[in-house]
Amino acid sequence: MKDKIKILLVYPPSSSIGIYNTPTGLLYIATVLKSKGYNVKLVDCSVEPAYEEILKKEIVDADLFGIYAMSMHIKYLMPLLYKLKKINDKFMIVWGGPHATLFPEQTAKSPFADIVVRGEGEEAMLEIVKGYESGRLNLAQIKGVSFKNNGEIVTTADRDFIDLNTLPFIDWSFVKKEVMDVIRRTIIRVQASRGCPYKCAFCINVVSKNKKMRYRTSENVVNEIEHIYKEHKIQRVGFRDELFMSDREQVKRIAEGIISRNIKITWLANARVEYLRESFVDDAYLQLLVKSGCNKLSTGGESGSQRVLDLLRKGCKVEDIVNFVRRTKRNNIIPGVAFMTGIPTETESEQMETLALIRQLLRIEPRTIINGPANFRPYPGGELYEMCVKKYNLKMPDSLEEWANAEILGGAHPPWVNKMFFNEYIWTSVKAASYSGSYIVKKLFPNPLKGLGIFFLMVISKIRLKYLYYRFPFEFKLLDWYHKFIVKKIPEFS
Numbered sequence: 020m021k022d023k024i025k026i027l028l029v030y031p032p033s034s035s036i037g038i039y040n041t042p043t044g045l046l047y048i049a050t051v052l053k054s055k056g057y058n059v060k061l062v063d064c065s066v067e068p069a070y071e072e073i074l075k076k077e078i079v080d081a082d083l084f085g086i087y088a089m090s091m092h093i094k095y096l097m098p099l100l101y102k103l104k105k106i107n108d109k110f111m112i113v114w115g116g117p118h119a120t121l122f123p124e125q126t127a128k129s130p131f132a133d134i135v136v137r138g139e140g141e142e143a144m145l146e147i148v149k150g151y152e153s154g155r156l157n158l159a160q161i162k163g164v165s166f167k168n169n170g171e172i173v174t175t176a177d178r179d180f181i182d183l184n185t186l187p188f189i190d191w192s193f194v195k196k197e198v199m200d201v202i203r204r205t206i207i208r209v210q211a212s213r214g215c216p217y218k219c220a221f222c223i224n225v226v227s228k229n230k231k232m233r234y235r236t237s238e239n240v241v242n243e244i245e246h247i248y249k250e251h252k253i254q255r256v257g258f259r260d261e262l263f264m265s266d267r268e269q270v271k272r273i274a275e276g277i278i279s280r281n282i283k284i285t286w287l288a289n290a291r292v293e294y295l296r297e298s299f300v301d302d303a304y305l306q307l308l309v310k311s312g313c314n315k316l317s318t319g320g321e322s323g324s325q326r327v328l329d330l331l332r333k334g335c336k337v338e339d340i341v342n343f344v345r346r347t348k349r350n351n352i353i354p355g356v357a358f359m360t361g362i363p364t365e366t367e368s369e370q371m372e373t374l375a376l377i378r379q380l381l382r383i384e385p386r387t388i389i390n391g392p393a394n395f396r397p398y399p400g401g402e403l404y405e406m407c408v409k410k411y412n413l414k415m416p417d418s419l420e421e422w423a424n425a426e427i428l429g430g431a432h433p434p435w436v437n438k439m440f441f442n443e444y445i446w447t448s449v450k451a452a453s454y455s456g457s458y459i460v461k462k463l464f465p466n467p468l469k470g471l472g473i474f475f476l477m478v479i480s481k482i483r484l485k486y487l488y489y490r491f492p493f494e495f496k497l498l499d500w501y502h503k504f505i506v507k508k509i510p511e512f513s
Contacts, residue, residue, distance in 0.1 A: 023058045024082040024152050027110075029074070031092035032064035032099070040065065041208040043189070043259050044116065044140065045087050050190040051141045057148055061193040064095075071099065078103045078110065083151060085144060087116040090422060097423040100131045113147060115140045118422075120227045121399055123165040124172045129419040134158060135165040138228060139181050139213075177228060183213065183235045188243045191251060203252055206287075210259040211240045211273065212266070217291075219319075220332045220402035221359070221395060224261070232262070237269050241276030248282050256286040256312075263288035267300060274311035287315035292339040295346045305350040317355030317388070318343055323376030324369035327362055332402070337376065341383070348384040356380060360392035361442045363406050363435040370445075371487055377449060378484050389449055394442055411435050444495040451480035472501075 028049050030042040042063055052059045060077060064070035078084070084103075088096060100112065115136040119126050123135045136143045143163050150156030158166045163178030191199060191207075214232040215224040224230060247253050264270050277284070293299065295316075320340040322328050328335060340356065347354040358377065360370055373392060380387045397404040397413060407413035411434040416422045436442055454477040463470030479494050 023056075024148070025080055026052060026057055026059045026083045026085065026148060027074070027077055027081045028059065028061045028085040028087075030061070030063040030065055030087055032070055032095045033092060041202075041259075042087060043208050043210060045085070046189045046191075046193055047186060048085065048115075048140050048144050049193050050187050051145055052148060053190060053193075054187050055145065055148075059193075063194070063198070066195065066198050071102070074099070074103060075106055078107050081107065081110045083113060083148065084110050085113045085115065085140075088114060088118045089116060090118045090121075093118065093419060093422040094424070097131065097419060104131070111151065113144065115144075117223055117227065121223065123174060125417065126419060127165040127167055127172050127174075131419065133166065137163050137165065138178060139163075141181055141186065143178060180213075180231060180233050183210075183233050184239050188246055191247070199251070203254070206255040206257045207247055207251070207253045208257050208259045209240065209243060209247075211235050211263065211269065212260045215261045217262075217334065218332050220330065221362075221398070222401065223398045226399060226401060232265060234266055234269055237272035237276060240269075240273050241280065241282075244273075244277060244284070245280055245282055248284060254284060256284055258286065258288040261289060262291065264290045264294045264300070267304070271304065271307065274307050274313070277311040283312075285312045285314050287313070287317065289317050292318050292320065292335050292343040295343045296339065297346075302346075302350060305346065305352065309350055309352060313352060315353040315355060315388075316343075316347055317357070317390075320356040320376070320380075321359050322362070322365075322369070323358075323372035323374070324365070327365055327369055327373075330362070330364065330403075340376065341379065344380045344384050344387055348386075353386050353388065354380075354384060355388040355390060357390040358392040359395050360445065361394040361433065361436045363395070363403055363411065367437075371489075374445075374449070374484065374487055374489075378487065381453065381484075389453060391446055392442075392449065393446060394436075407433075407435065441489070441492060441495065444492070444498055445489075447476075447498060448480045448483060448489075448492075448495070451476045452484040454480075 028045050030045055042061075042065075045061060049059050049061045062070060062073055062077065064074075067073055086096065103110075111133045112131055113134045113136060114126050114132050119135045120137045123137050126132050127135045134147060136147075143161060146161050147156065147158075147164075150158075150161070158164055159168075159173065159175060162176050165172060165174040167173075191202075194202065212232060212234045214229055215222075216230045216232060217224070244256060247256075295305075318340075319333075320343075321331055321333060323337060323340075325337050328337065344354045344356065356377075358373055360373060370392075377389055377392075381389070395403070397407045399415065404413070413434075416425045451473070454473070459470060459474045459477060462473050476494060476498075483489055
């Protein structure tokens with residue numbers, strides 16, 4: 020008979036093992052549970068090629084199975100849960116993450132969901148574990164959860180937000196050694212705040228009740244950075260905040276703390292374009308960030324059309340996006356700008372405005388990292404979602420099982436998009452337009468034929484972006500053929 024209950028926390032598999040996406044939320048939950056003496060194992064399927072065999076072995080004596088899931092993960096999770104339940108039908112399944120927060124009642128209806136945790140999971144999961152261990156688990160007394168009770172779905176009151184300063188520093192021993200070695204060479208994630216009070220019409224934060232800003236003290240953040248700098252010999256930090264710099268004084272003190280403690284790192288963060296207005300921060304402020312190691316700031320530009328920006332409730336002007344790149348360049352910070360397309364009511368000319376803005380940004384600062392334009396996907400509750408439902412008859416899946424069979428939100432060819440084929444490959448074209456000669460050389464050596472193909476795509480893409488000429492996109496048809504018949508997999512562009 021085992022002494023302690025066994026808790027498995029799982030970050031789901033996805034279509035491929037690629038760039039590592041640190042499961043910060045699960046790591047916090049695992050760390051909190053371990054700090055209270057519980058037996059916790061975290062399996063990150065995104066970096067475990069043999070994840071199915073690992074889970075089949077671990078599930079034999081598991082009591083609680085905690086899952087983080089975005090909607091895109093469901094189609095990989097459901098077949099996995101079915102197999103694991105055949106091995107051990109006693110373990111309790113706890114869902115958390117964006118999908119569970121957006122669809123708590125729907126998720127709780129599934130036979131493969133015992134408890135659904137909405138929003139932050141650290142305290143809720145701890146209460147669930149304590150109740151389970153004691154044999155007196157009373158879900159009705161736990162805030163922020165949904166569950167089945169005699170065939171009915173019960174949803175308890177929302178939980179208050181956590182004081183982030185009470186959370187322990189992430190225990191990185193939950194990350195496998197090979198991945199940790201990569202993190203040491205590349206980037207480690209730190210979270211200085213949570214929340215976003217803005218009301219972008221396309222964003223999950225509008226409907227996930229994550230609007231209130233919560234900040235850690237600057238001293239607490241610097242203490243963690245110093246800890247991982249000394250303990251793990253990290254070289255680069257990526258702040259996981261959605262709105263870094265929203266509290267200018269907090270960020271200023273973090274920068275000053277890094278400098279005063281002689282922590283030799285580089286770091287990057289996300290900031291809204293308005294945060295680089297001269298009225299918000301001056302160059303002296305930005306130079307302080309640079310001195311502390313900041314060499315990249317990313318933002319959401321979304322569109323080059325002012326009408327579309329207003330539709331998205333971005334609260335900024337196209338000129339703000341240009342200013343963001345000008346000011347980062349002036350202070351030797353690499354800018355990253357994300358864009359979208361396939362937005363309901365977006366016209367072809369407005370799409371061209373976005374491409375023209377991308378061209379302008381690359382001319383101002385050739386090092387600008389352009390992300391996208393990615394295809395818009397609707398999230399329930401937002402203004403654009405309501406438009407898709409009313410104007411385009413959007414129907415979302417009604418169960419986890421339907422989500423498992425749904426390829427993409429809105430379908431592979433959303434009715435609000437006229438040229439889906441163009442939208443799918445414009446991201447690839449814009450990316451190829453930013454390729455450098457050294458990148459092509461690297462691709463030529465291991466696979467000359469593929470390298471020549473990339474070189475051809477780069478040349479065509481640079482010409483198209485330079486002249487904003489996207490008629491007769493024959494290279495898109497070649498890319499489509501390549502993905503269908505050579506790779507045998509169409510990439511996801513949203």
